[in-house]
Amino acid sequence: MISRVKGTQDILPARFTAKPDAQIERWLLVERVAREAFRRYGFEEIRTPIIERTELFERGVGAETDVNKEMYTFEDRDGEMVSLRPESTAPTVRAYSEHGMFNQAGLVKLFYIGPQFRRERPQKGRYRQFWQIGVEVLGQSDEPAIEAEVIEMLYWFLMELGISDTELLINSIGDGACRPAYISALREAIRERLPNLCGSCRQRYETNPLRVLDCKVESCQVHLAELPLISDSLCDACGNHFSEFRRLLDQRGIAYKIEPRLVRGLDYYMRTAFEITGSSLGAQNTLIGGGRYDGLSEILGGQPVKGFGFASGIERLVMSVPESTINLGVNRPELFVACVGADSRDYAFGVARRLRAAGISVIVDLEGRKLKKALAVANSLDAQYSLIIGEDEIKSGSYVLRDMKTGEQTSLRESEIIDTLKYRRL
């Protein structure tokens, strides 16, 4: 049998899988709560294509970043290079520009929910096809109020999901005015200590010096403590921006930890960077990551646009949602219709159709089973009620409604059945 591609997964009704992050009921909950939370803050949904020109990501996320090297890229039949999207900020900014949204008077607040693709080695909480929920605030303003409100919204979102054991990490990574000088100072300081650092630190000194700050090797810690921090090198504009951002978080009572070593992996980030981490996720514990990217639009050849946003991995959210928030029974049928005899089946189709028109979820036994077997199927589907229709019922116009939990049976007409089931819902 042909199996699924490595690093992908099937999302199934919970009764077919014990893996929490593969249960559709959990996914539907996360998506529903996200849409509702974002709606309250004035965000609108956008869907961009899954494939884009490779150039969009090479310029957007940076050609030398890991994300870019992990892309699924191929040559289309006409010779054009296209890629499965590894993230959705660059596509969203592309769409913003391509559809002239910059002509809007105010901020454009967008959110997306969709699959992304990166060819990494799969592990817990990291897949080759993974889903992200993200938001982007685009416009001419870089007010820290935008950032604080987005984070406030995130906390509302997480609270509604019942995810409470989280930590907010924030940092400012500077801008074009102050970051270059900091990076060269950092590189200089690392070089002096290079012989004392571990192998991967030496590697990162070459590829991404900011990452050296993040090393977890014990023997490196004492040397890392001596390295300069970006927070000491921020220009006035970045420093003011960061303190205003913090003031607005304080005002909202949102706790945070300043993490001077927090860096984003993609080239387009500047100034505010943040991350929300969760427990019980294993090594991949970042639930949400985001930041400011004021230069991105111009890198892509568009108008100057300021932007702030985040992305969150749905798999990781789903794994973090506690059992108590989930209703695994959302899909259970309200009514199972069992028929006695082939003639009554034809009759039952009409009854079922009218009950469905009234809004009730109905499964009819299409297999012509004996009553005993039909009820067994109703039981395994966890139907709330069964409806038994045979010759006697057709004659009288009243059908036997059986409560599958108590076994209690009553003879009811169609309108009474509708009333009973609707009443039960309240």
Add this chain to the structure above:
RNA sequence: GCGAGCAUAGCUCAGUUGGUUAGAGCGCCUGACUGUGGAUCAGGAGGUCACGGGUUCAAGCCCCGUUGCUCGCCCCA
């Protein structure tokens, strides 16, 4: 890209120092019960022991390789 662990029925797992025809629980099918599910009882189906090679009189078990899954490194959501 690098490292480690695991792979036996649909699912969760036993399987002794290598020894006859590979087991259990759950699930599935049939019946006890011709218009009444769940509980009980009786019976049944279902296996290339991941794949390929090797050692041996003999391999689910030992050795090598491959593939897959899982976890970690890197990096990230």
